[in-house]
Amino acid sequence: MNDRARYKPYDQPTGGWGSVKSLVKHSTRQGAVTSAAGLMRDHNKPGGYMCTSCAWAKPAKPHTAEFCENGAKATFWDLTSKRTTPEFFSRHTVTELLTWSDYDLENEGRLTHPMRYDPATDKYVTVTWEDAFADIGAKLQFYEPKSVVFYTSGRASLEASYMYQLMARLYGNNNLPDSSNMCHETTSVALPESIGTPVGTVLLDDFDDTDCILSFGQNVGTNAPRLLHPLQQARKRNVPIIVFNPLRERGWEEFVNPQDPVQMLSNSPTRIATQYHQVRAGGDIAAMVGIAKVLFALDEEARGSGQPPVLDHAFIAEHTHGFDAFREMVLGTDWTEITKASGLPRKALETAARTYAKAQSVIAIYGMGLTQHKLGIDNVQMLVNLLLMRGQIGKPGAGICPIRGHSNVQGQRTVGISEKTSLVPLDRMAEQYGFEPPREDGMNTVEACEAIIAENVSAFIGLGGNFLRAIPERELMERKWRRLDLGVHIATKLNRTHLVTARSTFLLPTLVRSEIDEQATGPQIVTMEDSTTCIHASRGKFTPASAHLLSEPRIVAEIAKAALAPNPKVPWDEWVGNYALIRDAIEATFPDDFRDFNKRMDVPGGFPRHVAARDRKWETETGKANFKLPKGLSASFDDDADETVMRLITLRSNDQFNTTVYGYDDRLRGIHGSRMIVMMNKDDRERLGIRKDGMVRMTTAVNDGITRSMEGFQVIDYNLPAGTCAAYFPECNALIPLWHHAEESKTPSAKSVPVRIQPQAGQGL
Ligand SMILES: Nc1nc2c(c(=O)[nH]1)N[C@H]1C(S)=C(S)[C@@H](COP(=O)(O)OP(=O)(O)OC[C@H]3O[C@@H](n4cnc5c(=O)[nH]c(N)nc54)[C@H](O)[C@@H]3O)O[C@H]1N2
Numbered sequence: 001m002n003d004r005a006r007y008k009p010y011d012q013p014t015g016g017w018g019s020v021k022s023l024v025k026h027s028t029r030q031g032a033v034t035s036a037a038g039l040m041r042d043h044n045k046p047g048g049y050m051c052t053s054c055a056w057a058k059p060a061k062p063h064t065a066e067f068c069e070n071g072a073k074a075t076f077w078d079l080t081s082k083r084t085t086p087e088f089f090s091r092h093t094v095t096e097l098l099t100w101s102d103y104d105l106e107n108e109g110r111l112t113h114p115m116r117y118d119p120a121t122d123k124y125v126t127v128t129w130e131d132a133f134a135d136i137g138a139k140l141q142f143y144e145p146k147s148v149v150f151y152t153s154g155r156a157s158l159e160a161s162y163m164y165q166l167m168a169r170l171y172g173n174n175n176l177p178d179s180s181n182m183c184h185e186t187t188s189v190a191l192p193e194s195i196g197t198p199v200g201t202v203l204l205d206d207f208d209d210t211d212c213i214l215s216f217g218q219n220v221g222t223n224a225p226r227l228l229h230p231l232q233q234a235r236k237r238n239v240p241i242i243v244f245n246p247l248r249e250r251g252w253e254e255f256v257n258p259q260d261p262v263q264m265l266s267n268s269p270t271r272i273a274t275q276y277h278q279v280r281a282g283g284d285i286a287a288m289v290g291i292a293k294v295l296f297a298l299d300e301e302a303r304g305s306g307q308p309p310v311l312d313h314a315f316i317a318e319h320t321h322g323f324d325a326f327r328e329m330v331l332g333t334d335w336t337e338i339t340k341a342s343g344l345p346r347k348a349l350e351t352a353a354r355t356y357a358k359a360q361s362v363i364a365i366y367g368m369g370l371t372q373h374k375l376g377i378d379n380v381q382m383l384v385n386l387l388l389m390r391g392q393i394g395k396p397g398a399g400i401c402p403i404r405g406h407s408n409v410q411g412q413r414t415v416g417i418s419e420k421t422s423l424v425p426l427d428r429m430a431e432q433y434g435f436e437p438p439r440e441d442g443m444n445t446v447e448a449c450e451a452i453i454a455e456n457v458s459a460f461i462g463l464g465g466n467f468l469r470a471i472p473e474r475e476l477m478e479r480k481w482r483r484l485d486l487g488v489h490i491a492t493k494l495n496r497t498h499l500v501t502a503r504s505t506f507l508l509p510t511l512v513r514s515e516i517d518e519q520a521t522g523p524q525i526v527t528m529e530d531s532t533t534c535i536h537a538s539r540g541k542f543t544p545a546s547a548h549l550l551s552e553p554r555i556v557a558e559i560a561k562a563a564l565a566p567n568p569k570v571p572w573d574e575w576v577g578n579y580a581l582i583r584d585a586i587e588a589t590f591p592d593d594f595r596d597f598n599k600r601m602d603v604p605g606g607f608p609r610h611v612a613a614r615d616r617k618w619e620t621e622t623g624k625a626n627f628k629l630p631k632g633l634s635a636s637f638d639d640d641a642d643e644t645v646m647r648l649i650t651l652r653s654n655d656q657f658n659t660t661v662y663g664y665d666d667r668l669r670g671i672h673g674s675r676m677i678v679m680m681n682k683d684d685r686e687r688l689g690i691r692k693d694g695m696v697r698m699t700t701a702v703n704d705g706i707t708r709s710m711e712g713f714q715v716i717d718y719n720l721p722a723g724t725c726a727a728y729f730p731e732c733n734a735l736i737p738l739w740h741h742a743e744e745s746k747t748p749s750a751k752s753v754p755v756r757i758q759p760q761a762g763q764g765l
């Protein structure tokens with residue numbers, strides 16, 4: 001897209017008529033086989049299907065319309081009447097399709113037939129399912145097992161994911177990278193060290209009891225809009241909501257509930273954030289140390305004057321470890337450092353701390369703004385520290401609440417999609433299936449990329465996703481991908497990863513969750529886990545997009561049968577015939593989490609997994625909740641030396657689901673017509689000598705011998721802290737070095753890429 005972007009600050013609330021208009025537009029454009037009325041009946045409803053978009057909780061008593069603008073868009077996009085047929089592939093070479101945009105590729109609609117890449121004609125041609133499986137199986141038998149990667153994107157059901165991880169282990173590796181490696185892996189590393197659980201502790205009902213909500217680095221209006229309902233309810237009870245985000249995201253500012261006729265007609269929005277702190281990218285650790293500093297002072301003051309203390313000393317003494325060192329660190333950090341690293345004035349942090357200090361029950365929400373940084377772990381652990389100071393974990397209305405991404409990304413980890421063997425009950429699997437599982441850790445996403453670059457990978461199997469668009473280091477990775485021997489993509493729509501071909505490449509089209517999945521024993525149910533650890537059943541309602549599609553469990557089973565020696569203890573065909581049997585197998589492997597799985601999966605609101613921290617049981621090495629000391633005040637790279645280097649945040653627009661681009665409007669940010677933009681503040685723009693709306697080149701400011709540079713971005717004057725700029729993912733991923741990731745979790749640091757921004761010819765001041 002070479003169109004110019006138009007920018008007009010958006011002053012309408014999130015939700016409201018804007019979302020209704022957008023919904024109608026997207027349903028019409030896709031000629032979707034359902035409508036808003038259809039969504040009302042089945043979407044996120046007991047007996048219906050679970051939304052395929054985000055992972056936010058589904059209430060036990062759903063609203064009439066338990067969907068949001070973006071969930072509806074995702075569903076219309078899945079249920080489009082457009083089709084990417086063999087005839088389409090016969091008209092276009094892969095080389096030509098490589099010039100298409102992400103939007104244009106997926107906008108061709110649903111894949112209808114299994115396809116194989118034919119290098120002689122440079123086209124995808126049809127292949128029968130039998131031949132595809134036989135070929136893939138034969139190739140897999142030939143490789144060194146450790147050289148094969150089994151990637152998963154966070155949509156696949158618990159059933160498909162369980163079978164997939166078992167297939168990898170039977171095959172002989174733990175190479176199970178998944179999209180969460182780029183996302184909340186930081187959470188999965190940080191929280192166990194702090195509180196002994198890899199997941200959040202908050203349940204949906206906690207929002208009814210909370211007194212105060214903190215939010216760091218999450219964009220609710222676009223990425224988890226249904227969360228606006230409990231937030232709105234909380235605001236009606238006058239609960240303060242304190243937001244830390246470099247951008248003033250509309251979702252955190254104002255919301256009109258499209259389901260509230262009075263609010264819709266009067267257009268009187270609910271104000272969401274009561275405080276909005278535009279922290280600089282990577283400045284959260286400093287901001288939180290500042291808040292902690294004020295809390296210590298307030299506590300002293302209160303105790304001196306005979307008032308109730310601000311800190312929960314009893315909780316700290318009984319339940320935590322490391323408090324003294326933490327206090328020493330906080331008191332030893334001075335305000336000049338804090339305000340510099342956070343970009344926030346002391347007064348702002350004092351206001352935030354005073355509000356927090358007054359509340360009885362506090363929930364802390366966070367997203368990619370904390371996890372995708374070099375010190376992402378420290379970000380998350382610092383937020384836990386703040387909660388621990390006041391005993392805000394393990395009681396009603398309080399806790400830590402990571403907002404997960406894909407609709408089943410958390411559940412996949414629960415059923416064994418993990419490269420880390422310590423997280424998986426391998427002994428139990430060994431016994432259950434009579435085999436010796438590989439005991440060596442596998443590759444996560446960054447390690448898989450490193451291995452592909454080193455040409456140590458023979459084959460990549462993808463259960464969903466768009467790997468080459470989602471990862472960093474795009475140019476090198478696209479070149480190295482061509483050295484793979486085999487690429488297998490289980491997918492619903494065509495994307496760029498499918499077009500960067502390996503020696504042999506297969507496209508295996510599959511059902512979406514809202515479609516009827518008919519097997520030997522009738523229509524099947526699948527399950528998934530939401531952000532709050534609740535597990536739900538989902539029943540497809542619509543006729544599949546093509547008669548040639550197979551379900552994900554079936555595809556996994558057929559690949560497994562073709563590649564592996566038969567094992568009488570692994571009944572692939574019986575499982576495919578009746579998914580209840582897969583759930584029994586899951587229960588046998590994970591008895592604590594999935595007790596009575598088949599019976600409980602229809603509990604309204606889902607059944608929660610056991611999370612010990614909710615009961616103040618700390619499954620950590622110290623047996624306590626740990627105060628963890630951050631390694632530095634800035635979660636980002638050190639940029640003190642050079643004022644020409646900016647921190648680039650890469651983020652999502654309101655018209656995309658990750659690499660799936662629904663359109664070119666970011667309505668809530670007022671940006672229309674193009675995604676090739678970079679938002680920065682006017683002073684930075686002028687300081688860098690760029691004219692208003694000028695076109696710029698961005699170059700990654702690192703010295704590792706690789707030049708990463710892109711041009712064609714239009715600057716938009718935007719309300720952002722000095723030194724911070726923002727642009728869209730996945731367009732910018734060519735700028736991110738593979739090694740630029742969070743320490744320990746290896747989540748790419750997509751929220752502060754060091755870049756230099758220069759005007760293109762004729763675009764200077
Ligand atoms: N409609 C829709 N829904 C989605 C998705 C989608 O693409 N579209 N994606 C899904 C997935 S996989 C995920 S992981 C989630 C992602 O949902 P989010 O976690 O909201 O992710 P991002 O859009 O990347 O933006 C994160 C927010 O962090 C802010 N931010 C950036 N840097 C910093 C920082 O240093 N500090 C602070 N405090 N804030 C910062 C940005 O301004 C932005 O508002 O959403 C899920 N839901």
Ligand SMILES: Nc1nc2c(c(=O)[nH]1)N[C@H]1C(S)=C(S)[C@@H](COP(=O)(O)OP(=O)(O)OC[C@H]3O[C@@H](n4cnc5c(=O)[nH]c(N)nc54)[C@H](O)[C@@H]3O)O[C@H]1N2
Nearest residue numbers: 153179183464465466470490491492493650658659729750
């Ligand atoms: N710079 C930058 N990079 C990022 C991020 C960022 O914020 N900034 N965010 C990261 C995050 S949080 C994530 S989660 C990753 C996302 O990475 P991925 O999960 O790999 O990417 P998606 O865009 O979600 O994958 C979309 C594709 O999945 C396929 N698909 C859709 N639905 C289904 C289904 O039901 N079944 C199957 N089998 N296939 C399906 C379609 O073919 C579609 O083209 O990207 C990461 N990359």
Ligand SMILES: [Mo]
Nearest residue numbers: 179183405406
């Ligand atoms: Mo994600």
